[in-house]
Amino acid sequence: MPSRQPSSFPHQQPTKHRATFIFLVITVFSSILILIGVLYLLYYLWYTLIHRTRTSPLDSCPEFLKLHRYSYKELNSATNGFSDDNYIGKGGSGTVYRGILRNGKLVAVKMLDSESLDAEREFQTELRILGGLESQFIVSLLGYCFDKKKRLVVYEYMPNRSLQESLFSDRSLNWETRFDIILDVARALEFLHRECDPPVIHGDVKPSNVLLDTEFRAKLADFGLSKLKIEPEFGVDLFSQDLSGTLAGGGVGESPAIGTPVDSSNANEVDFALALQASSSSTPTNNKVVCNNPKFGFTNEKGKDIENGGGDDWINNKFTNYDDDLGLNFDNNHIGESNMNPSDDRKTGKKQWGKDWWWKQEGSGELCSKDYVREWIGSQTCSSANPDWDDDKNFELKDSNDNENKPENEEQSGWKRHRKMQEWWKEEHLDELSNKKVEKKKKIKRKLKLSIFRKKRKTNRHNHENEIDPNTEFSFRKNSKKNSEDLFSRELSSTTSMRGTLCYVAPEYGGCGYLMEKTDIYSFGVLILVIVSGRRPLHVLSSPMKLEKANLISWCRQLAQGGDLLELVDERLKEGECYNKVQAILCVNLALACLQKMPELRPDIGDIVKILNGEMDLPVVPFEFSPSPPSKLVGKSKSRRKNNNGD
Numbered sequence: 001m002p003s004r005q006p007s008s009f010p011h012q013q014p015t016k017h018r019a020t021f022i023f024l025v026i027t028v029f030s031s032i033l034i035l036i037g038v039l040y041l042l043y044y045l046w047y048t049l050i051h052r053t054r055t056s057p058l059d060s061c062p063e064f065l066k067l068h069r070y071s072y073k074e075l076n077s078a079t080n081g082f083s084d085d086n087y088i089g090k091g092g093s094g095t096v097y098r099g100i101l102r103n104g105k106l107v108a109v110k111m112l113d114s115e116s117l118d119a120e121r122e123f124q125t126e127l128r129i130l131g132g133l134e135s136q137f138i139v140s141l142l143g144y145c146f147d148k149k150k151r152l153v154v155y156e157y158m159p160n161r162s163l164q165e166s167l168f169s170d171r172s173l174n175w176e177t178r179f180d181i182i183l184d185v186a187r188a189l190e191f192l193h194r195e196c197d198p199p200v201i202h203g204d205v206k207p208s209n210v211l212l213d214t215e216f217r218a219k220l221a222d223f224g225l226s227k228l229k230i231e232p233e234f235g236v237d238l239f240s241q242d243l244s245g246t247l248a249g250g251g252v253g254e255s256p257a258i259g260t261p262v263d264s265s266n267a268n269e270v271d272f273a274l275a276l277q278a279s280s281s282s283t284p285t286n287n288k289v290v291c292n293n294p295k296f297g298f299t300n301e302k303g304k305d306i307e308n309g310g311g312d313d314w315i316n317n318k319f320t321n322y323d324d325d326l327g328l329n330f331d332n333n334h335i336g337e338s339n340m341n342p343s344d345d346r347k348t349g350k351k352q353w354g355k356d357w358w359w360k361q362e363g364s365g366e367l368c369s370k371d372y373v374r375e376w377i378g379s380q381t382c383s384s385a386n387p388d389w390d391d392d393k394n395f396e397l398k399d400s401n402d403n404e405n406k407p408e409n410e411e412q413s414g415w416k417r418h419r420k421m422q423e424w425w426k427e428e429h430l431d432e433l434s435n436k437k438v439e440k441k442k443k444i445k446r447k448l449k450l451s452i453f454r455k456k457r458k459t460n461r462h463n464h465e466n467e468i469d470p471n472t473e474f475s476f477r478k479n480s481k482k483n484s485e486d487l488f489s490r491e492l493s494s495t496t497s498m499r500g501t502l503c504y505v506a507p508e509y510g511g512c513g514y515l516m517e518k519t520d521i522y523s524f525g526v527l528i529l530v531i532v533s534g535r536r537p538l539h540v541l542s543s544p545m546k547l548e549k550a551n552l553i554s555w556c557r558q559l560a561q562g563g564d565l566l567e568l569v570d571e572r573l574k575e576g577e578c579y580n581k582v583q584a585i586l587c588v589n590l591a592l593a594c595l596q597k598m599p600e601l602r603p604d605i606g607d608i609v610k611i612l613n614g615e616m617d618l619p620v621v622p623f624e625f626s627p628s629p630p631s632k633l634v635g636k637s638k639s640r641r642k643n644n645n646g647d
């Protein structure tokens, strides 16, 4: 049998070769395609990464897309290289310059301090919130510039600058203008609280944030500290909580009370506000402690009443025993004693907070308390048209005469005081600062685990955040200028350690509590008093008689008791009797209503506008007690008032 020959072999060979060839071609092509794909992917990743670092993180937010983004070059030429000629003013977060854009539009350009993390946060908050607001009572945000480390915000230009400058300058504002400004600010708040969805809480209502146009109509500005009232941040209903459960404990280590910040990392932020508020308390007896900050370990008012078996009288006491006046109240007899955690002895031993240090006059060679306050008071020691301030200047002179042995000019002594103030604060807060540092380091570690890509950036950022330099943490004049006028020219202002502005911030907020509409209402109350009186909220004067007027809110409450509210009106208005007395009384009474300690008792902004427009009567204001300074300091004036009242 013939063997089987592979008859098809000659035909199969080329077929097999062809198949191999096709297979090879496909393999090569697909390899090339895969390679191209991988290369493209790598290129895409690289491009995105590079591109991302070159654009603003704000670009991805829809709110910012509608805002105009200016180039730094454009703003640089608009402000003539940010020249001194175009310098308008300096605030806590940056410097403001006047500028003219290429289209001829006059603008105000705020250059934020690039070093400050607060500035970065405020920059984003300002753009996110103000960028979306449109109202004739709110300053318009025209655009922004984000260039490497530089952050600039462009606003409409307000020719008459801030209310702060107008109110405390030689050109006094007449009554009509003042009343209109009050109404404008009320309308601005009405817009924010009632017409915006979600409502916006401004968080920093004060004269330097009220800007005036050509006709002196006011617009609210500076939304760097503002908040949108959105859940869940605002999910905690501050005032419908079980007060008994929350307040009864109140001691150290127990649940913090309402309005008390939960985040211990923020605790530092409130401390100084509390300290100064503590210092404002001056009634030696009968004061109840309502500070609930666990850091200080004070027993709250209700807790104390319960201890004393008087729990049911709590609400009543609230209205009759409130001391105050920048807000929180402290028992002078107990601060640093029974209410204090023994572990806090360190704080109380050296600290003078429990004893009304700011009422105390000259010390024993130590930096006296008045000097601390002077630091806070700021520019009132500089030029002013207010007759009271002349007294203050005389006092300054007297001080320097007393110290003839140590001749030093105002600038030197000012700096010396400032340094001492910083040292004092550093010493007081050293432990807290290092605790904060450790806390934040832990946070960074956690965050680093979450992201590999942003590892480097995040580390840098947070390390920077951790670099707590006590010298800058609490600085009154971070950007101090050389001349002596600037030495005192910073108004009480938001600092890196305190959110909001001292004296304007509501007691329940205290720097890091929940920002609510009623927090703005409190600040608005202070603003009304400042506008009506032409005085700053905290104003230390030389003569004992005037010392009782140092705290504007406290003084106003005393006047309310005596029924002589018009005494509060700016002397410059009183001179020619050129003001509307009915409106003035209405304003002061309204302010008192806004300054209620219990936030829910303050009127809401809708009612305030109606009251100012004469469409609604002022609600009856519950009586709140305000103390006088220690009698040895104001003995004369007190007795005089008593006599006047026929007591």
Ligand SMILES: Nc1ncnc2c1ncn2[C@@H]1O[C@H](COP(=O)(O)OP(=O)(O)OP(=O)(O)O)[C@@H](O)[C@H]1O
Pocket (backbone or CB within 6 Å): 088, 089, 090, 091, 092, 093, 094, 095, 096, 108, 110, 139, 155, 156, 157, 158, 159, 161, 162, 164, 165, 204, 208, 209, 211, 221, 222, 493, 494
């Ligand atoms: N749009 C504007 N038009 C005209 N002047 C302005 C404008 N914005 C701000 N200014 C001026 O610049 C000054 C500084 O403003 P800025 O908002 O930086 O600080 P501030 O409100 O005084 O203080 P802080 O930021 O600490 O609250 C203001 O007092 C005001 O005189």
